[in-house]
Amino acid sequence: MKLDAKIPEGRLEDKWRNYQLKSQLINPANKKKLNIIVVGSGLAGAGAAATLAELGYDVKCFCYQDSARRAHSVAAQGGINAAKNYQHDGDSVYRMFHDTLKGGDFRSREANTYRLAELSSPLIDHFVQQGVPFAREYGGTLVNRSFGGVQVQRTFYARGQTGQQLLLAAYSQLYKMVKAKKVVMYPRSEMLDLVVINGKAKGIIVRDLVSGQLKRFAADAVVLATGGYSRVFRLSTLAIGCNGSALWKAHKKGAFFAAPSFTQIHPTALPQSSEAQSKLTLMSESLRNDGRIWVPQQQDDTRNANAIPDAERDYYLERKYPSFGNLAPRDIASRAAKERIDAGFGVGKLKNAVYLDFQHAIKKFGLDSIKDRYGNLFDMYHKITGIDAYQQPMMISPAAHFSMGGLWVDYELMTTIPGLYAIGECNFSDHGANRLGANSLLQASIDGYFILPNTINNYLATESKAPSYTCDHPEFEQTEREVQSHIKKILAINGSRTVDHFHRALGKIMWQECAMSRNKTGLEKAIEEIKDIKTAFWNDVKVTGASNELNTELEKALRLADFIELAQLMCKDALDREESCGAHFREEFQTHDGEALRKDDEYGYVSAWEYNDGHFKLHKEALEFEFVQPTVRSYK
Amino acid sequence: MKIIFKIWRQDSPAEEGMLKTYEVDDLTEDMSILEALDHLNELLVLRDEKVIAFEYDCREGICGQCGIFINGRAHGPHDQITTCQLHLRSFNDGDTVVIEPWRAASFPVLKDLIVDRSAFDRIIESGAYISSKTGSAPEANAILIAKEVSDTAMDAAACIGCGACVATCKNSSAALFTSAKINHLNSLPQGESEAHKRVIEMTSQMEAEGFGSCTFTGACEVECPESISIVNIAEMNARIIKAKIFG
Numbered sequence: 001m002k003l004d005a006k007i008p009e010g011r012l013e014d015k016w017r018n019y020q021l022k023s024q025l026i027n028p029a030n031k032k033k034l035n036i037i038v039v040g041s042g043l044a045g046a047g048a049a050a051t052l053a054e055l056g057y058d059v060k061c062f063c064y065q066d067s068a069r070r071a072h073s074v075a076a077q078g079g080i081n082a083a084k085n086y087q088h089d090g091d092s093v094y095r096m097f098h099d100t101l102k103g104g105d106f107r108s109r110e111a112n113t114y115r116l117a118e119l120s121s122p123l124i125d126h127f128v129q130q131g132v133p134f135a136r137e138y139g140g141t142l143v144n145r146s147f148g149g150v151q152v153q154r155t156f157y158a159r160g161q162t163g164q165q166l167l168l169a170a171y172s173q174l175y176k177m178v179k180a181k182k183v184v185m186y187p188r189s190e191m192l193d194l195v196v197i198n199g200k201a202k203g204i205i206v207r208d209l210v211s212g213q214l215k216r217f218a219a220d221a222v223v224l225a226t227g228g229y230s231r232v233f234r235l236s237t238l239a240i241g242c243n244g245s246a247l248w249k250a251h252k253k254g255a256f257f258a259a260p261s262f263t264q265i266h267p268t269a270l271p272q273s274s275e276a277q278s279k280l281t282l283m284s285e286s287l288r289n290d291g292r293i294w295v296p297q298q299q300d301d302t303r304n305a306n307a308i309p310d311a312e313r314d315y316y317l318e319r320k321y322p323s324f325g326n327l328a329p330r331d332i333a334s335r336a337a338k339e340r341i342d343a344g345f346g347v348g349k350l351k352n353a354v355y356l357d358f359q360h361a362i363k364k365f366g367l368d369s370i371k372d373r374y375g376n377l378f379d380m381y382h383k384i385t386g387i388d389a390y391q392q393p394m395m396i397s398p399a400a401h402f403s404m405g406g407l408w409v410d411y412e413l414m415t416t417i418p419g420l421y422a423i424g425e426c427n428f429s430d431h432g433a434n435r436l437g438a439n440s441l442l443q444a445s446i447d448g449y450f451i452l453p454n455t456i457n458n459y460l461a462t463e464s465k466a467p468s469y470t471c472d473h474p475e476f477e478q479t480e481r482e483v484q485s486h487i488k489k490i491l492a493i494n495g496s497r498t499v500d501h502f503h504r505a506l507g508k509i510m511w512q513e514c515a516m517s518r519n520k521t522g523l524e525k526a527i528e529e530i531k532d533i534k535t536a537f538w539n540d541v542k543v544t545g546a547s548n549e550l551n552t553e554l555e556k557a558l559r560l561a562d563f564i565e566l567a568q569l570m571c572k573d574a575l576d577r578e579e580s581c582g583a584h585f586r587e588e589f590q591t592h593d594g595e596a597l598r599k600d601d602e603y604g605y606v607s608a609w610e611y612n613d614g615h616f617k618l619h620k621e622a623l624e625f626e627f628v629q630p631t632v633r634s635y636k
Numbered sequence: 637m638k639i640i641f642k643i644w645r646q647d648s649p650a651e652e653g654m655l656k657t658y659e660v661d662d663l664t665e666d667m668s669i670l671e672a673l674d675h676l677n678e679l680l681v682l683r684d685e686k687v688i689a690f691e692y693d694c695r696e697g698i699c700g701q702c703g704i705f706i707n708g709r710a711h712g713p714h715d716q717i718t719t720c721q722l723h724l725r726s727f728n729d730g731d732t733v734v735i736e737p738w739r740a741a742s743f744p745v746l747k748d749l750i751v752d753r754s755a756f757d758r759i760i761e762s763g764a765y766i767s768s769k770t771g772s773a774p775e776a777n778a779i780l781i782a783k784e785v786s787d788t789a790m791d792a793a794a795c796i797g798c799g800a801c802v803a804t805c806k807n808s809s810a811a812l813f814t815s816a817k818i819n820h821l822n823s824l825p826q827g828e829s830e831a832h833k834r835v836i837e838m839t840s841q842m843e844a845e846g847f848g849s850c851t852f853t854g855a856c857e858v859e860c861p862e863s864i865s866i867v868n869i870a871e872m873n874a875r876i877i878k879a880k881i882f883g
Binding site: 047050051054065066067068069070072074075084086122124125126128129130131133134135136137138139140141142158159161163164165168171172173175176178179185187210239240241273274276277278279281282376380383384386449450453496498499500501542543544545549550551552553 | 647648664666667668670671674675677678680681682684685686687689690691692693694695696697698699700701717721723725746747750752753754756757760761762764765766767768769770771772773774775776777779780781782783786787789790793794796797820821824826827
């Protein structure tokens with residue numbers, strides 16, 4: 001199969017318009033007859049479901065949480081980027097496009113990245129209109145701040161709760177359409193498989209998480225908006241329920257998985273304190289605007305942070321990357337922290353953290369000003385650690401955060417299965433090998449609100465003439481039977497170890513071998529070890545309770561079974577890519593001063609893996625840079 | 637560290653529930669209360685028992701999904717935090733900790749510690765939005781909003797929808813939740829044209845869901861993880877009167 005990204009003709013700035021001009025339309029009377037399933041109710045899913053419903057389609061939206069308002073977009077703190085140039089500091093769509101492409105280390109498509117920047121400006125208009133209380137100047141205009149990897153101020157924010165405010169706006173708009181009877185919302189419902197009929201996505205099998213019953217839903221198109229899969233590391237900044245199952249099921253049904261190993265490790269999370277820990281809480285990157293990161297110059301320095309004089313501190317980001325300093329991109333900041341921690345300069349009980357210090361900022365801007373900017377983040381830090389960060393520096397550490405990888409999609413956001421779309425974090429499209437801060441809320445929203453509602457008609461216009469299927473179709477029966485027997489099989493094992501036991505084991509391997517730095521030996525070992533975990537899981541896991549009831553242990557087991565398989569592919573992808581780019585750092589491929597060594601000639605492509613009965617076949621989508629010449633990324 | 641948990645077990649809405657005692661003695665004080673329950677659940681699995689069903693998702697205090705009564709208080713012994721932010725260092729070795737689900741007629745128990753809070757979604761559905769379609773927005777800076785106005789809207793908008801306000805209220809009133817949303821949207825110029833309609837429809841839905849009336853005890857704002865003030869309720873009441881006169 002030849003991968004065709006369907007990039008429209010023309011100059012960069014004309015491509016999206018050219019696409020829209022050529023795209024087929026559907027008249028409003030016919031839209032009413034078409035059904036669309038949206039899986040996930042975060043910014044991408046809720047935005048898409050609401051907008052598709054406004055356009056006239058009948059929409060069914062599913063989420064595993066008890067309410068659409070819980071989706072993990074809610075947790076994004078720092079902000080959302082847009083090329084408004086309100087600060088008059090030289091920003092433009094082109095600059096934002098260039099920053100994003102460069103931030104991703106030239107492993108994303110020019111056309112997609114440009115469109116992301118192009119649509120950022122109307123998106124801010126949209127959210128303001130929906131009532132998002134963004135930060136304001138006294139005169140009433142919108143405020144911006146900086147984020148990593150960028151030298152202009154283009155980030156819009158609502159205190160440290162930007163994701164929450166955007167998600168609540170999307171959730172409100174979604175429920176407006178529920179009231180209008182154009183969306184039916186199915187909370188506490190988890191998609192367990194995709195139904196493909198004659199090569200096209202035609203429905204899903206869902207488990208009602210309260211009754212445990214399996215249900216079938218048919219549609220003319222299926223949209224996955226299921227978020228990231230970094231819970232494969234177990235310890236991550238993600239919500240505990242976040243999972244890769246919908247993606248994995250779609251992958252096994254024919255959707256190619258692109259760049260699965262590209263995972264962002266966030267530099268500013270709270271460090272792990274014990275084995276029992278379930279979550280690494282993120283502290284927003286926005287803190288790096290005013291906080292300074294340092295470790296003691298002396299190894300194993302046990303003095304209290306405030307007792308270490310300035311001259312004996314190593315502000316290593318400012319030292320190594322003077323032009324970006326504490327605002328170096330995430331992959332670089334994380335690796336720099338790991339380097340210092342591994343070299344024995346880490347701080348905290350387990351020596352696994354670095355300091356993020358606000359003393360200078362408090363002296364310079366005053367306590368009130370810092371409270372106004374970051375008050376809720378300092379409160380959160382205090383609630384979790386019991387430490388007052390206005391007095392003591394925060395202790396932070398890198399943690400698994402964002403999946404740049406995801407289902408391969410073309411310019412229309414369609415996967416390799418016709419009629420199956422992937423939007424938001426669950427696709428691979430705009431971020432390349434590293435995502436810039438505050439581009440995640442942006443991509444999720446733009447995919448859901450602006451792009452998908454303009455591309456899905458191009459498929460449905462033809463599809464509306466094809467026969468539609470009901471849930472009685474044999475393919476639905478067959479798929480439901482397979483899901484049923486998968487569940488039965490897990491419950492029947494009745495072994496001697498818990499689901500969490502296996503998840504901890506998997507997480508450790510993945511964190512060790514497939515996170516911030518990777519090498520051939522480690523990855524090969526990891527693949528073997530994960531195979532063993534898989535065998536052990538299927539022989540020895542123990543899940544109590546039944547399938548026909550609310551059973552949280554069964555939910556976890558089903559998700560982990562998929563994570564184990566996904567982990568194998570992630571390691572294979574990382575092993576296959578013999579270069580370093582962005583967050584993918586292969587130890588064998590680095591410059592003399594320890595920076596990533598990209599090999600554009602050999603690896604200037606997006607890897608897209610095809611599933612074939614337990615084996616993975618690599619396809620390559622060559623990345624052609626027509627408008628920007630890839631350069632060596634430097635933040636020094 | 638040892639904790640003696642007394643936990644509400646109830647298999648389904650139709651069945652009766654009861655407190656069951658579980659002694660767990662290999663805990664550490666930097667565990668969160670939910671991590672302690674995770675640990676207890678692993679022990680239960682190995683003892684061939686069904687796990688305790690409880691709610692959580694983000695575990696960083698923002699999604700609003702977790703929420704249980706701990707020793708007679710919503711979200712535990714501290715003011716203004718979520719359950720997931722409560723750590724065992726708040727208890728003493730050997731303490732007895734009683735854990736129950738939210739108690740409110742409008743939040744029926746589904747299983748063990750899990751309740752159904754869909755009434756909140758229906759209150760939102762009744763009018764907590766600005767009726768403006770995707771694609772129809774004016775330029776963002778064309779709407780000037782004073783910092784104080786935006787800050788006040790944000791204070792109210794911060795609600796995470798956990799339901800602690802309802803659970804802790806002796807009347808099971810949802811006035812804090814509903815008023816926070818109304819004030820968020822009604823205080824902004826974008827929300828103005830539907831302001832009267834919104835306040836009437838949302839408060840009517842709140843009543844239809846069977847939530848009790850507010851008698852201004854102030855219990856809710858003590859437990860609210862986002863410190864949402866009961867001033868919001870007074871403001872909502874004023875808005876109801878205004879809507880009835882001018883709406």
